[in-house]
Structure formats: C-alpha cells, structure tokens
Amino acid sequence: MTDLTRLSEQLLESDFDSIPIIDLTDAYSLDVRKRRALAEVVRDACLNAGFFYVRNHGVPLSVVDEIFEQSHTFFDLPAEIKSTVDINKSDNFRGYMRLLSSNTNPDNKGDRHEAFNLGLDPLVHPESFEQSEKEGELKHSENLWPDQKDWEGAETFKQANLEYYRQVLTLGYKLFPLLALALNLPENFFEDKTRHPAAIMRLLYYPALDGKEVNELMPGIGAHTDFECFTILRQDGVSGLQVQNRKGEWIDAIPTPDTFIVNIGDQLQRWTNDIFVSTRHRVLPTISKDRYSIPFFFGCDHDVPLIPPKTCITEDRPARYDVMTAGAYVHMRLSEIYANAKE
C-alpha cells in the first residue's frame, strides 16, 4: 500500500504549473481496478495541486445553462428586490450579499462581487432538518427565497437553484468514494459522515470594472482557502480565477468548457493531517466583462469529529490539529468572514 505520508513529503519538493483535468467516466465502473486507477490520479491531484478539473461529471449542461441564466436575471434585479432576501435576515449565512459586503482576505477592503447563498432545502431534504444542532455549530435552516409578489420570476429562480443543487450534490457524492480510495480507506468511509451534508452553494456575480480604476484592495475575491471538504466550482467563460503554487506563483484556472473545478478545502486538509492540500486561490477584478461563477462547498455532517484516519498518521507525523467537529470548524471560519456583512 502506498505510504501517504511519504508520498506527501516527496510531493512537497515538486510543484504544479497547471491544473490537471480528470475524466470521471470510471467513477461508477463495475470494475474496482478502474475505480482504483482513477482514485490514484485523484490522489496525485489532491496531494499536489489540491485543484483539478473534472469532465464527464454527469451534470447535464441544460441544468448549468439554466442556473447561469437565472443568476444573470437575479443580479440584474433592482437593489430593493434583492434586499428582500438580504443575508441580514438570515441567522445562518443564507441570502443575498451586496457588492463589497464580504472580505475574504482581511488584508483587503472588500470583495468586488455580489452573492446569493443557499444550503440544503427542507423541500428536498426534510430529514436533515430533524437533526438536533448544538450551540456554536453550523445549522441547517431555511433558505431565503424571493417572493413571487416582488418578482414574477421568483419561482423559476428557486427551481433552477434547487435542481442545480441536487445535481451537484450527486456529483459530490461521486467524489467521496474516490477520495476514500485515494486515502487508502474503505470506499464507503465517508458514507455515514455525509448523510446531512453542510453543502452550501453560492451564485457569484463579479461586475466588470468598466473603466473604473483597479483597486488592489478590492479584488473579485481576495486570496483565501475554502473551509469545507471540497468545493465544486462552475465558472462561465470569463477568466479571473487563479491558484497559488508552493513557489507563490499564481496559476490561471482557465475556463474550460463543460468542466467543474474541484478543490480541496481546509476541513479535509485538517481531517487528513495535511496529506491533502487546501490551496490558496483568488479572483482578479474583472476589467471589461461581467463574470459569474457558482461554487458549491461540500462539508461533511456537522457532528462528525475531524479525527485523522490512521493512514494519515505515522510516528514521524503525529496528529497536527486538535479534534473539532466539522460543524464547529466551519461555523468558526464562516463567522470570521461574514462579520463584515452583519453590520
């Protein structure tokens, strides 16, 4: 069996200058050798870049086209309609965030994007809402949806969001067995830890500068790592996303048709005792074209303690972090970032 800790140390010497593209066709192959071969490719990407594109991912293009169309329509609405679902009306980071209201990197002044956040919805996952939630942990709660009486497109918008969420959740569930195999764990390792996932999706809109001067302290989104297990990101055709390698160089995540970008988040880095890497990334301000993207942050169940599995610990590499539950960890990180929006 591959020694993960040794492999991880060897990879520290190497670096990446592009983001690998991985074909997911074999993820559901009946032949376990094919699934294992795919998991090895995923392992290399998770240890090295922490970022990879996936193609043949199973999410229909029509669902993606529809959500981008709805995203354009929503962000085009007048501010007073968008503010009916303002994040300040939510106790759980759901709803609309206006331009510059989040600040992902505290060195900056604010992020030049607008956002709409949603999570598991009681309409689709009623069972998750019966879970008891502890104080200071992330909660499942209602999403904020615009009202039909304020906007006639409200119901179409909601349905497009729910359908996209359902499809990308399915893609996420396809990735967990591969990550488990990549970590030398049983393929179903994550199954009982992702029954009520803290999966948060965001519609993002980066308005073009259109002649306004670039302000370095107001990027599209400041340099950061993501918090959850992994992020599944769909971007449109406008570039701007960059990923930092260990030398500190920024590598462009070039928009690539009908692919998603998957990147490892801090929760999984912590859980794997730094074997998988959560890589810093940012979005530059968009100069002449508006940019739209949709990150989907897949965190495991709130009550799961992030105890590194034994394949990620050796005598030379003892556990590096205190054990926290996944919910407490993400809640802590989200509270820091969204402090700005709750004024």
Ligand SMILES: O=C(O)CCC(=O)C(=O)O
């Ligand atoms: O818009 C993008 O391409 C990236 C967004 C991102 O990194 C985030 O929301 O965490």
Ligand SMILES: [Fe+2]
């Ligand atoms: Fe991110």
